[in-house]
Amino acid sequence: MTVFEHAGKLLVVDCGVLFPEEHQPGIDVILPDFTSIRHRLGDIVGIVLTHGHEDHIGGVPYLLKERPDIPVIGSELTLAFITSKLKEHRITPKAVHVEAGDTHRAGPFECEFVAVNHSIPDSLAVAIRTDAGLVLHTGDFRMDQFPLDDRITDLRHFARLGDEGVDLFLTDSTNAEVPGFTTSEQELTPAINQVFATAPKRIIVSSFASHVHRIQQVLDAAHAHGRKVAFVGRSMVKNMGIARDLGYLKIPRGLVVDFKKLQSMPDAKVTLVCTGSQGEPLAALSRMANETHQIQLNAGDTVLMASSLIPGNENAIYGIINKLTDLGVKVVHKGNAKVHVSGHASAGELVYCYNIVKPTHVLPVHGESKHLHANAELAVRTGVDPENVLIGRDGTVIDLVDGRARISGQVEAGLVYVDGHTVGKVTEETLVERRLLQEGGVVTVVAIVDADTNALAEPLEFLAKGFVHDEHVFDGAADKVKNALARPATSKVADLEKLESIIAETVSRHLERAYRRAPLVTVVVVDA
Ligand SMILES: [Zn+2]
Ligand SMILES: [Zn+2]
Secondary structure, three states: OEEEEEOOEEEEEOOOOEOOOOOOOOOOEEEOOOHHHHOOHHHEEEEEOOOOOHHHHOOHHHHHHHOOOOEEEEOHHHHHHHHHHHHHOOOOOEEEEOOOOOEEEEOOEEEEEEEEEOOOOOEEEEEEEEOOEEEEEOOOOEOOOOOOOOOOOOHHHHHHHHHHOOOEEEEEOOEOOOOOOOOOHHHHHHHHHHHHHHOOOOEEEEOOOOOHHHHHHHHHHHHHOOOEEEEEOHHHHHHHHHHHHOOOOOOOOOOEOOHHHHOOOOHHHEEEEEOOOOOOOOOHHHHHHOOOOOOOOOOOOEEEEOOOOOOOOHHHHHHHHHHHHHOOOEEEOOOOOOOOOOOOOEHHHHHHHHHHHOOOEEEEEOOOHHHHHHHHHHHHHOOOOHHHEOOOOOOEEEEEEOOEEEEEEEOOOOOEEEEOOEEOOOOHHHHHHHHHHHHHOEEEEEEEEOOOOOOEOOOOEEEEEOOOOOOOOOOOHHHHHHHHHHOHHHOOOOOHHHHHHHHHHHHHHHHHHHHOOOOEEEEEEEEO
16 A cells, blocks of 8 residues: 655555465454554545555455545456455445546546556556656556557556656566566466366366456367366456456357356366465365365366465465375476466566656565565666665655655554454464464463462462373472462562463473473462
């Protein structure tokens, strides 16, 4: 999420979510922190969405819950995806449809939209004009010269904006470390066709539910090889329905059939297109691999994972590949066939853009620190003054005054965790506890204490879950607790909380020494 401020008004560009990593157990999604704009919701004149990926639109329902009538500005497909998502949250957005080449005024911001190519159709870059200067934000993009829909990144438009003078250029850093140019989506055709030409039984394709063009290639291959296709998984069925209705997905007549109808067809005629390309445990592919899905995979079936391998998901994905292989399924993935190209511009494309736009200032966005720095280096190599290449992190404030941009401060911008139906209730502290539970289990100590003397009125009781089960494990802990409570400094404390922390500390130290493990120790002190 990027927020622009001018003349007392705010313009939000994209509002996505992050997905949790292994050290964030139990978290559903992670939202941007709205703290710094929450008291100014009335000043927001619009949310511009560059494209329909979750990391750009997933947070919108949560922002609109705070103020539902903020105009949501985007292209046709982006608006269709966000509208359908908002429907699940019972919100009808105030949608403003724009197309590449359009200019739209939102308060003091004049927004001009530029076609860019990415791994989802209908993506836009946005130029924002104010009295302070001209900003160009690429959104996510690449420069595929032969896209399936012939809609290339509009470099002529970038050049016109460059001629006008781009004061601040925000560029996609995802692939800044990758040399050369990202290859065309069409270069996947031979490998996809190869799968369809040789698979003896069913073909199961997993992909992002938004990757319309990748799925188009799969549909074309299935059609060419006389197979039928069914979509499996709620988001896949929903998104492909939207893409078909709007004409972004072209489905030959009779090709796509209901899954139930496919069950009675010979295996060699069947293609299933499902979700779960990132190893998400609840998605169709994981459940098939774990044999908990109604679709049972058998020896001779082929799984085509036509997707990226997002860092952090490797273990989950390799786990699925192994399970599928154990079932006798042949797995074709980006590690053994050319079945994926990135949706993001590589270094060559970024340099190309810097040379065309000739920006005064550059702000690399969309990436981890190493990507931002790699992108910054590219900008400098094309001649941008190193002082004018700004590296920000979440919450960094940048002032653009008279065409000059400088980092000027920092606002609160932490991670907001969605956990079940709660938003922001799970904190870093909760996650520390969850990690402790994960690593060492939990030990609960029940202490019945005489509040006047601090002496234990009855022997301590220990309950352990996920910790070693050995009847002597707590031998010695009780004596140490007794000693700790008898120390002069702690006598007559009569403060149950204080007693709890003394007992917890003593038991933790004991277990740490005796077992080299640190379970979560909770203590319940009962006044005798
Ligand atoms: Zn994207
Ligand atoms: Zn993105």
